[in-house]
């Protein structure tokens with residue numbers, strides 16, 4: 001698959017096939033893609049926690065918000081919870097470049113998951129202190145970003161910006177998840 005197709009397919013997913021629990025080995029292999037990615041000054045200050053255990057997955061699921069712009073009916077049902085999580089952790093005071101590392105690591109995992117037939121939701125809306133306690137993080141480590149992973153159980157597709165100008169994601173009449181993206185003309189503001 002060409003990289004642009006992979007990027008286009010790697011849409012955020014919030015409903016998973018709940019019966020498909022991911023293994024620690026699969027999650028670790030996804031982390032390996034992040035480990036090999038770019039890092040500011042190559043400092044590599046980020047670390048990763050993988051959660052394959054079903055009970056810990058459920059506990060983590062209760063600490064995150066997925067699909068804040070969706071109605072409750074449009075969110076995952078009890079049998080559509082993620083099959084695993086990867087939690088990106090790091091020291092409290094990350095400099096601005098190290099913060100960029102979080103996004104790079106997350107996208108590497110997202111793309112690797114898509115390539116493997118899985119899907120991902122990057123989650124900033126997490127009760128960070130409670131998640132740190134659940135995972136038993138060392139005191140000098142904080143939760144930075146949570147990645148929910150699993151086998152997708154919803155159709156997600158790219159669409160153009162809506163007529164009213166909105167870029168908020170939405171479900172269409174077929175319950176397909178639509179993600180508006182700006183056009184290339186809007187994205188490139190100067191061509192010299």
Ligand SMILES: Cc1cc2nc3c(=O)[nH]c(=O)nc-3n(C[C@H](O)[C@H](O)[C@H](O)COP(=O)(O)O)c2cc1C
Pocket residue numbers: 010011012014065066067068121122123124125126156169179
């Ligand atoms: C840094 C970051 C934090 C995010 N936090 C959340 C979140 O807390 N909950 C959620 O459902 N989605 C979250 N998302 C997913 C975005 O909502 C999603 O990327 C956006 O709707 C565009 O969809 P796409 O990923 O399919 O392009 C986050 C994405 C990023 C990059």
